[in-house]
Amino acid sequence: MVADEGALDLELDRAHSARMYDYFLGGTTNFPADREGAGRAMAGFPAVMVAARANRQFMHRSVRHLTQMGMRQFLDVGTGIPTSPNLHEIAQETAPYARVVYTDNDPIVLTHAQALLRSSPEGRTAYSQADAHDPEALMKSPELHETLDMSRPVALSLIALLHFIPGQRIAHDIVDYFKDALPSGSTLTISHVTPDFDSEAISRAIGAYEAAGTTVQARTREEVARFFDGWEVLDPGITATHRWRPDTAHDLYQVTDAEASCYGAVARKP
Numbered sequence: 495m496v497a498d499e500g501a502l503d504l505e506l507d508r509a510h511s512a513r514m515y516d517y518f519l520g521g522t523t524n525f526p527a528d529r530e531g532a533g534r535a536m537a538g539f540p541a542v543m544v545a546a547r548a549n550r551q552f553m554h555r556s557v558r559h560l561t562q563m564g565m566r567q568f569l570d571v572g573t574g575i576p577t578s579p580n581l582h583e584i585a586q587e588t589a590p591y592a593r594v595v596y597t598d599n600d601p602i603v604l605t606h607a608q609a610l611l612r613s614s615p616e617g618r619t620a621y622s623q624a625d626a627h628d629p630e631a632l633m634k635s636p637e638l639h640e641t642l643d644m645s646r647p648v649a650l651s652l653i654a655l656l657h658f659i660p661g662q663r664i665a666h667d668i669v670d671y672f673k674d675a676l677p678s679g680s681t682l683t684i685s686h687v688t689p690d691f692d693s694e695a696i697s698r699a700i701g702a703y704e705a706a707g708t709t710v711q712a713r714t715r716e717e718v719a720r721f722f723d724g725w726e727v728l729d730p731g732i733t734a735t736h737r738w739r740p741d742t743a744h745d746l747y748q749v750t751d752a753e754a755s756c757y758g759a760v761a762r763k764p
Contacts, residue, residue, distance in 0.1 A: 499658075509706035510600055512574045512691035517650040518546035521577040531706040538698025546733075548749050549685050552735035552758040553653050554584050556683050559739060559760070561588040564580075565681060567642045571672075573598040576610050578745035581651065582619045590616040591671050595638050599625035612701065626655060627664070629671040631720065646681035654756075656721065657687040660711040669721045678763055682725055685735055685758040689710045692752040720758045725761035732759040 509531025517532045524532075535539040535542050544737055552664055557568070570581050574594040582594035596610045596619070604623055613619040620641040624632035632638070642648060659665040674684070689696045689712045700710045719732055730738060735758040736749040 498650065510602060511703060511706070511708045512600060513705075514703075515546055515654070516575045516577050518543045518725045519550055519577045521575065521576045521633050523577070526568065526683065526716045530599040531702065535699050537762050538702050539692075539695040541695070541755070542699055544749055544753045545687075545755050548736045548754045549654055550760070551745075552738055552756075553581065553683075554743065555650070555739050556758070556760050557581055557584040557649075557651075558588060558722055559701055560649045560681060560683075561585050561592060562581045563681075565589075567592040567645060567646060568593060568594050568640065568649045568651065569638070570594065570596045570651040571598075571624075571632070572652065572658075573610065573621075574654075575603060575694070576606055580610060582613060582617070583612070583681040584615040586617050590614045593641050595622060595641050596620070597622045597626075597632055597635070597638075599623065599627075602758050605630045612722070626652075626659065626668055629675070630671050633672075633675050645677060648682070649681045649683065650676060653682045653685050654687075655708050657712060658708065660709050662680075662717070662720075666720060669717070670724075673724055673763060676763060680763045681728075681760060682722070682763070683758075684687060684718065684721055685756055686718050686721075688755060689714065689716065690714055690757075691734070691750075691755050695752070696755055702710055718759070720724070722759065727759055727761045732757050 498585045506525050513524040513528035514532045602702040607621040610621050620637040622635040622637040656665050693710045696712050703710045734754045735756045736754045738758045740746040
């Protein structure tokens, strides 16, 4: 059930990264402060809206590919505001029986959780209020165990999450915990902001986010690759999000690497 917004302090007078992302995607769950923050980010990195949408399209393509591989269980950590189409909508297009658990620690997401629960009749979706900084508690959540069979492979999604977790050790410890906790055959999908293609623009965008109170750490390809230690990275490897299995050649050339400024990859646990 959706929480009562009046019972939560959503700080609507301050820009919030989740609502800014919703704005970039063309969503409606954003407010003047968020649009002002988004405007500052766009002033520093004019392609930020393109980057956000390329990231979202990467999520869609990666989920479709995983369902085609036979994955039927998905765990989406750091869900964000459920701007449609959501992960479960994409997965259940191909695999109606797919089961999806969304998790986030943000009360903003909690207020919109009902949109995440509109599963296909054959499948199931659930939402767990959980913090990526505490993966052990997240993996013990009742919603997860009521929805997913943890003895079978799970497709873990960390989409546009890890760049909001500064510091190498903490972010890598989180990924390593999930790797150890998930069974063989599970997969890991990551997208992550990078300075590799336009470092000055990314630095300006990060400054806009930090002015809004959100810390961001862009990482190089080498740093992103470290998250996949112990995993088998699937083709085409770690690449700019728009280059990861584009639907058509036209789609590929609609976005430049500098506009995307984000790496994406999918890997499998041996």
